[in-house]
Amino acid sequence: MNKKLVGLCSTIALTSVLSMGALAEGIPVLHISAFSGPTSDVGQPYGMGVADVLKYTNQNGGINGNMLDFESVDYGYNAPQAVALYKKAMSRNQLVALQGWGTADTEALVGFVAKDKVFTMSASFSAHLTDPKGTSERTKSPAPYNFFYGPSYSDGCRGLVAFAADDWKKRGEAGTPKFVHMGMNHPYPNAPKESCAAYAEELGFEILNPIEYSLSPGDFKAQCLSLKDGGAQYAYLGNTGGSNISLIKACSTVGVKTQFLANVWGWDMNAFAATGEAGDGVVFVNSTASWNDAAATAGFTKLSAISKMTATDDDYRSVHYIRGVCAASNMVDAMKVAQMKGELTGTTLKDAMETFVNHVPAGLEGVCRPSTWTADDHRGMTEVLVYQTRWNGGKPSMSRVYEANLPRRADWLGW
Amino acid sequence: MASHNTMKCGDFRTTYEKDSTIFPTPFSRKMVLASIAFLLIMPIFADSYVLNLSIQIGYYAVAALGLNILVGFTGQISLGHAAFFGFGAFASAWINNSTGIPVFFSIPLAGLLTMAVGLMFGVPAGRIKGLYLAIATLASQYILEDFFGRAGWFTGGPYGAMANPVSIFGFAFDSDQSFFYIVLFWLVLSFVLGANLMRSRDGRALVAVRDHYLSAEIMGINLTKYRIMSFGISSFFAGIGGALFGHYLGFISAEGFNILLSIQFLAMIIIGGLGSVMGSLMGVIFMVLLPEVMEFAAGGLRDVFPSLAHSMTYLKQMSIGIAIILFLIFEPDGLAHRWRMTKAYWKLYPFSY
Numbered sequence: 001m002n003k004k005l006v007g008l009c010s011t012i013a014l015t016s017v018l019s020m021g022a023l024a025e026g027i028p029v030l031h032i033s034a035f036s037g038p039t040s041d042v043g044q045p046y047g048m049g050v051a052d053v054l055k056y057t058n059q060n061g062g063i064n065g066n067m068l069d070f071e072s073v074d075y076g077y078n079a080p081q082a083v084a085l086y087k088k089a090m091s092r093n094q095l096v097a098l099q100g101w102g103t104a105d106t107e108a109l110v111g112f113v114a115k116d117k118v119f120t121m122s123a124s125f126s127a128h129l130t131d132p133k134g135t136s137e138r139t140k141s142p143a144p145y146n147f148f149y150g151p152s153y154s155d156g157c158r159g160l161v162a163f164a165a166d167d168w169k170k171r172g173e174a175g176t177p178k179f180v181h182m183g184m185n186h187p188y189p190n191a192p193k194e195s196c197a198a199y200a201e202e203l204g205f206e207i208l209n210p211i212e213y214s215l216s217p218g219d220f221k222a223q224c225l226s227l228k229d230g231g232a233q234y235a236y237l238g239n240t241g242g243s244n245i246s247l248i249k250a251c252s253t254v255g256v257k258t259q260f261l262a263n264v265w266g267w268d269m270n271a272f273a274a275t276g277e278a279g280d281g282v283v284f285v286n287s288t289a290s291w292n293d294a295a296a297t298a299g300f301t302k303l304s305a306i307s308k309m310t311a312t313d314d315d316y317r318s319v320h321y322i323r324g325v326c327a328a329s330n331m332v333d334a335m336k337v338a339q340m341k342g343e344l345t346g347t348t349l350k351d352a353m354e355t356f357v358n359h360v361p362a363g364l365e366g367v368c369r370p371s372t373w374t375a376d377d378h379r380g381m382t383e384v385l386v387y388q389t390r391w392n393g394g395k396p397s398m399s400r401v402y403e404a405n406l407p408r409r410a411d412w413l414g415w
Numbered sequence: 416m417a418s419h420n421t422m423k424c425g426d427f428r429t430t431y432e433k434d435s436t437i438f439p440t441p442f443s444r445k446m447v448l449a450s451i452a453f454l455l456i457m458p459i460f461a462d463s464y465v466l467n468l469s470i471q472i473g474y475y476a477v478a479a480l481g482l483n484i485l486v487g488f489t490g491q492i493s494l495g496h497a498a499f500f501g502f503g504a505f506a507s508a509w510i511n512n513s514t515g516i517p518v519f520f521s522i523p524l525a526g527l528l529t530m531a532v533g534l535m536f537g538v539p540a541g542r543i544k545g546l547y548l549a550i551a552t553l554a555s556q557y558i559l560e561d562f563f564g565r566a567g568w569f570t571g572g573p574y575g576a577m578a579n580p581v582s583i584f585g586f587a588f589d590s591d592q593s594f595f596y597i598v599l600f601w602l603v604l605s606f607v608l609g610a611n612l613m614r615s616r617d618g619r620a621l622v623a624v625r626d627h628y629l630s631a632e633i634m635g636i637n638l639t640k641y642r643i644m645s646f647g648i649s650s651f652f653a654g655i656g657g658a659l660f661g662h663y664l665g666f667i668s669a670e671g672f673n674i675l676l677s678i679q680f681l682a683m684i685i686i687g688g689l690g691s692v693m694g695s696l697m698g699v700i701f702m703v704l705l706p707e708v709m710e711f712a713a714g715g716l717r718d719v720f721p722s723l724a725h726s727m728t729y730l731k732q733m734s735i736g737i738a739i740i741l742f743l744i745f746e747p748d749g750l751a752h753r754w755r756m757t758k759a760y761w762k763l764y765p766f767s768y
Contacts, residue, residue, distance in 0.1 A: 091465070107666050
């Protein structure tokens with residue numbers, strides 16, 4: 001027994017030493033993802049999308065011939081561990097880029113990456129990351145090195161409100177429509193609370209008191225009853241998929257007729273499959289084509305090649321995976337631009353990213369949407385794609401029902 | 416006598432001073448001083464990864480020491496330690512941002528503020544105990560977490576709070592190297608305070624409350640006072656730890672201070688050894704380094720078996736769980752106990768009896 005244990009330990013030690021020796025010379029990139037932990041349901045597909053792009057890039061000539069020296073590590077949505085992983089990578093090599101995940105790691109690293117000048121891209125769509133110079137008075141500290149692909153949480157919610165206003169006009173009913181924000185009292189659901197309510201008020205909605213429901217799935221009939229009592233026609237769902245599934249099921253039992261508007265992590269086909277008919281008509285924010293829509297576009301060849309890095313077939317991939325692909329592909333494109341101009345560092349990569357105007361990652365036309373970043377404005381996308389899931393009597397489908405083109409208002413920067 | 420480097424077999428302590436000494440032998444004192452000296456020069460050669468882990472160990476250890484005083488020494492329970500940790504982080508940032516008091520001084524002030532909150536939430540402890548107390552402290556976790564989300568003036572609400580780097584007289588401790596000294600300072604100070612508390616009248620009272628509250632009361636110990644005091648001391652250390660955490664990261668978001676972290680704090684002190692000052696530090700070292708060691712091992716295996724790459728994450732998580740379970744089965748008294756056993760083994764080597 002002891003001998004076996006010693007054998008195993010020494011194997012592990014030996015392989016670790018060997019793996020350290022085998023470090024390739026290349027462009028140092030760190031990829032941290034949440035394959036475990038509370039956000040793994042969406043963190044996993046997103047992280048796989050990013051990792052597959054990095055792998056695909058290396059197998060197809062790298063960045064103008066230079067390989068990415070990247071590592072994908074799980075940090076379990078634990079901020080101090082994300083910082084430790086970052087420091088570990090930095091102590092080995094000055095990082096050029098960091099591909100991150102959610103609120104926890106992104107916020108914990110904002111200060112460090114700005115100081116160390118490391119280009120950072122993540123899937124934390126908090127609006128305060130969009131103000132690189134701190135021009136908005138709402139911005140407490142600028143985030144010059146942070147980028148993300150897609151509309152911010154606030155703009156996503158504004159897009160949903162624009163959809164609701166349009167929907168209300170189409171319904172042609174009398175009276176003022178009512179809008180309510182739902183979510184846990186937590187930074188992520190709260191992020192668009194005020195900014196979105198302000199826009200809804202501008203568009204003539206009556207704003208009801210926010211309703212709170214937990215981020216972890218549970219019995220939400222009480223919340224559904226207060227939603228019903230309030231009589232809101234439109235409800236924004238700020239939580240993630242699992243929690244929203246419970247809510248929508250509970251609300252369908254109670255007989256709520258509200259139109260649900262889910263945030264970017266709040267809904268997808270998997271969630272719809274779990275609720276069944278109760279999820280009919282739910283709309284949600286998206287920033288890419290869906291897998292089935294993408295199949296008809298020019299970009300699908302590359303998307304499918306990237307997907308095959310970890311899948312054997314053209315298996316269905318969720319929107320979160322495609323979002324990861326688009327995010328990482330934008331970075332890869334910017335790397336190529338920066339490298340052509342000269343030395344590739346975090347700063348030149350950031351500068352290259354800031355030259356992108358209506359940029360669609362090469363080869364992913366039709367899959368990813370055009371993004372624009374400038375030195376003063378990191379709102380990559382102000383267009384919001386609103387998708388809707390439909391039950392169709394047992395043949396669930398998902399399609400784009402609305403496209404909001406929000407103005408780049410100065411007072412919305414960082415809010 | 417003083418020239419002896421080892422403890423003689425048999426108990427030769429003849430005064431109370433000798434009985435309550437921190438260092439049982441001159442050698443152990445020299446070892447501690449040598450380790451501190453080593454830590455003082457460590458930033459010169461250690462890279463930022465090692466320093467980051469040491470800083471992590473530092474701020475968690477200060478907070479874990481607080482919890483150990485409450486749970487290990489006083490026999491109370493708290494499921495809300497992470498909330499106090501978070502409160503300290505927000506409080507220090509708030510004091511610094513709103514009054515301009517330098518961060519160096521806002522850290523102890525945040526500790527005092529957290530202590531006040533802890534005393535308040537400790538009041539139920541005067542009346543209830545055991546599982547009931549556990550649930551009452553669970554309430555403090557939820558109340559404070561909700562407070563973090565709502566009190567925009569204090570925490571920045573959903574946007575979180577910015578924390579300035581530690582600075583004093585114009586010198587900013589904003590690198591890993593310099594911040595390491597700040598954490599080391601508080602770590603040493605806290606552990607000296609903690610170790611000395613246990614040698615004082617109040618410390619003995621806390622232990623008496625734990626061992627047999629009825630006897631303690633009969634001996635004239637005010638149970639309510641000491642139970643609440645224990646909550647206060649525990650929160651003070653949690654607040655200091657939290658403040659260090661906040662000023663290190665520079666940004667504080669409410670989402671990190673959840674019940675999971677509270678339970679992790681409990682795990683740290685159980686693994687380290689309940690009722691042991693040293694154990695608090697050992698448990699924290701174990702809990703901070705375990706994921707890193709597992710990641711290192713997983714990284715090695717990943718290169719050997721690329722097909723397992725995606726399962727590695729889960730294997731890693733599972734092995735952390737298994738390591739903890741094995742630990743609790745084979746060393747229920749914690750690392751501090753194992754450390755004493757190892758020392759005893761070498762002291763008597765080769766003639767253990």
